[in-house]
Amino acid sequence: MRTATARTIPNWAWALSAVAVLITLTIGVSIGAVTIAPNVVWSEISNQLFGNSTLGTTSNTTIIWQLRLPRVLLAFVVGSMLASAGCAYQGTFRNPLADPYLLGVSAGAGLGATIAIFYGTGTSKFLLPIAAFAGALGAVLLTYSLGRSAIAGRSSTALVLAGVAVASLLTAIQTLLQQQNTDKIREIYAWVLGRLSTSGWQDLVVITPYVTVCILVLLRYRRVLDVFAVGDEEALTMGLPVGRARGAIIVAASLGTAAAVSVTGLIGFVGIIVPHILRLIVGNSYRILLPLSIIYGGIFLVFADVLARTILAPQEISIGVVTALLGAPFFLFVLGSSKNGSVT
Amino acid sequence: MTQLRVSNLHVELSGQNIVKDISIDVSLGQWVCIIGPNGAGKSSLLKALAGIVPSTGDLFIDDINLRDLSHRDRACWIAYVAQDPVMPAGMRVFDYVLLGRTAHLKLLATESPRDLEIAHYVISELDLTEFIDRDVATLSGGERQRVAIARALTQASPIVLLDEPTTALDVGYQQEVLELIDRLRKELKIAVISTMHDLTVSGLYPDSLLLLANGEVVESGTASQVLTAENIAKHYGANVRIIADVSGPIVIPEKNSN
Numbered sequence: 195m196r197t198a199t200a201r202t203i204p205n206w207a208w209a210l211s212a213v214a215v216l217i218t219l220t221i222g223v224s225i226g227a228v229t230i231a232p233n234v235v236w237s238e239i240s241n242q243l244f245g246n247s248t249l250g251t252t253s254n255t256t257i258i259w260q261l262r263l264p265r266v267l268l269a270f271v272v273g274s275m276l277a278s279a280g281c282a283y284q285g286t287f288r289n290p291l292a293d294p295y296l297l298g299v300s301a302g303a304g305l306g307a308t309i310a311i312f313y314g315t316g317t318s319k320f321l322l323p324i325a326a327f328a329g330a331l332g333a334v335l336l337t338y339s340l341g342r343s344a345i346a347g348r349s350s351t352a353l354v355l356a357g358v359a360v361a362s363l364l365t366a367i368q369t370l371l372q373q374q375n376t377d378k379i380r381e382i383y384a385w386v387l388g389r390l391s392t393s394g395w396q397d398l399v400v401i402t403p404y405v406t407v408c409i410l411v412l413l414r415y416r417r418v419l420d421v422f423a424v425g426d427e428e429a430l431t432m433g434l435p436v437g438r439a440r441g442a443i444i445v446a447a448s449l450g451t452a453a454a455v456s457v458t459g460l461i462g463f464v465g466i467i468v469p470h471i472l473r474l475i476v477g478n479s480y481r482i483l484l485p486l487s488i489i490y491g492g493i494f495l496v497f498a499d500v501l502a503r504t505i506l507a508p509q510e511i512s513i514g515v516v517t518a519l520l521g522a523p524f525f526l527f528v529l530g531s532s533k534n535g536s537v538t
Numbered sequence: 539m540t541q542l543r544v545s546n547l548h549v550e551l552s553g554q555n556i557v558k559d560i561s562i563d564v565s566l567g568q569w570v571c572i573i574g575p576n577g578a579g580k581s582s583l584l585k586a587l588a589g590i591v592p593s594t595g596d597l598f599i600d601d602i603n604l605r606d607l608s609h610r611d612r613a614c615w616i617a618y619v620a621q622d623p624v625m626p627a628g629m630r631v632f633d634y635v636l637l638g639r640t641a642h643l644k645l646l647a648t649e650s651p652r653d654l655e656i657a658h659y660v661i662s663e664l665d666l667t668e669f670i671d672r673d674v675a676t677l678s679g680g681e682r683q684r685v686a687i688a689r690a691l692t693q694a695s696p697i698v699l700l701d702e703p704t705t706a707l708d709v710g711y712q713q714e715v716l717e718l719i720d721r722l723r724k725e726l727k728i729a730v731i732s733t734m735h736d737l738t739v740s741g742l743y744p745d746s747l748l749l750l751a752n753g754e755v756v757e758s759g760t761a762s763q764v765l766t767a768e769n770i771a772k773h774y775g776a777n778v779r780i781i782a783d784v785s786g787p788i789v790i791p792e793k794n795s796n
Contacts, residue, residue: 198630198632198658198671200636200648200649201630201633414646415646417643417646417649418645418646420633421640424623424626424637425624427585427590427620428623429640430588430589431590431609431613431617432613432617432637432638432640432641433610433640433642434609435610438645477628478626478628478629479629479633
């Protein structure tokens with residue numbers, strides 16, 4: 195008799211992904227205003243990690259350790275989070291167009307963070323993600339309830355239209371706040387366009403705990419995301435507590451997005467591009483899609499950042515501009531290939 | 539003997555009484571079929587039993603009050619196959635059938651070897667082994683229905699609700715699916731409640747029929763008691779002739795014009 199097992203990622207794919215991650219990180223650290231050879235990158239890193247500092251501190255050490263590595267790792271962590279959040283939203287909303295940016299989650303997080311920056315007195319860097327999270331969660335709930343009650347029913351496009359409306363509203367409120375606080379406008383403007391800062395390790399340290407927890411929670415729901423594919427009614431009759439499961443997934447995806455957005459600003463489309471390319475290769479099962487989105491979301495954003503740093507070197511473009519330039523045409527492609535109201 | 543007892547069941551949707559005061563008793567191994575004109579409330583009744591539309595009234599399995607159970611515990615008792623089950627594009631038949639184990643798994647758990655074994659057992663019993671790697675969205679109507687039934691059986695619930703299991707099927711597939719349901723309910727002692735469109739076919743396999751009109755049970759009993767020309771004229775507004783056959787009454791629509 196033929197047997198089959200539940201979907202899992204084969205070992206060779208894990209191995210391939212691990213190699214891809216190492217290569218990506220190496221390239222990310224190597225390329226920049228000063229190109230550093232990959233072997234130098236690794237020897238510097240191993241010197242730092244294993245305390246073999248006999249070589250002394252060179253300018254390369256500073257560039258790698260204070261500038262490039264934290265930035266590359268930050269890009270990786272943020273990319274992982276945005277792609278896995280997009281993937282999780284797509285599963286639980288049964289909507290291939292769901293993305294933290296398009297659902298208004300990022301705009302909500304942005305508003306929350308802006309309010310915290312302007313009106314928070316002595317706001318700790320660790321509390322900024324919480325303010326962003328409140329905004330993110332409010333935005334996704336608003337989008338979801340608007341999208342559901344739209345005349346068009348619960349089609350893919352209705353949800354995205356609701357997301358666009360919510361994002362516009364929240365961005366308008368944010369702009370209003372900015373105009374009342376013009377002294378900080380340059381800072382906020384750079385933030386809205388999305389940027390990976392060069393401020394050493396602090397941003398990474400702030401968001402990694404949030405992102406790690408959220409990604410681990412989403413991973414635990416990977417089988418449940420597959421059950422959502424049959425629709426709420428049938429999923430209920432199969433014994434899935436639909437409301438509770440969806441709530442947990444939305445909270446985890448939104449909290450992680452908010453943490454990412456609170457340090458990097460608005461970076462769009464990662465949540466659509468990465469899971470969708472993976473779908474074309476490995477199919478629609480979230481047991482596979484979700485872990486791979488985490489890995490390749492990180493890889494994608496590191497490369498997007500390399501582009502942002504090099505295209506107009508020595509000038510730097512906002513990374514949000516790069517992902518939008520890549521992502522918006524891609525979004526139109528996904529929109530065209532997914533029938534109205536279709537699933538996955 | 540384990541029995542599903544439904545009494546005084548009401549379903550109200552947006553202010554309208556869709557199902558009124560329905561009582562049904564079904565024992566394991568029995569097949570009860572609900573018939574009735576369009577809009578009589580057949581699907582709503584099944585959905586109320588499945589717990590996906592709100593209802594009032596008593597729902598018991600022996601001494602167990604279904605209304606006290608979570609969706610998950612309820613799913614261990616009752617499985618439901620929708621009229622047009624959602625077949626997610628890109629999902630393999632095996633993965634789809636395996637979804638039936640959801641009720642037996644903790645929310646965040648993954649399937650044990652035993653769950654996989656159960657899915658394989660059901661798949662081989664239903665002769666679906668050759669399909670296990672197929673994308674469910676590419677299956678034909680009859681294959682879909684069999685795969686959906688396999689998913690419901692993998693749920694291992696003693697009561698199975700089937701909403702119009704044969705409506706979209708041609709006569710060959712229809713027969714295949716109905717024979718399958720009939721064999722399974724007898725072998726596995728499953729109580730089946732189905733709705734059905736075709737009156738003659740509804741008289742063939744089920745043990746008893748409930749005729750629903752405007753949300754109420756207007757006739758019930760064996761096929762020959764329910765499928766009479768008077769009942770059908772009264773509740774469907776149709777002019778039919780009944781031929782008594784050994785397998786059950788045959789319902790033939792009469793041509794009115796010349």
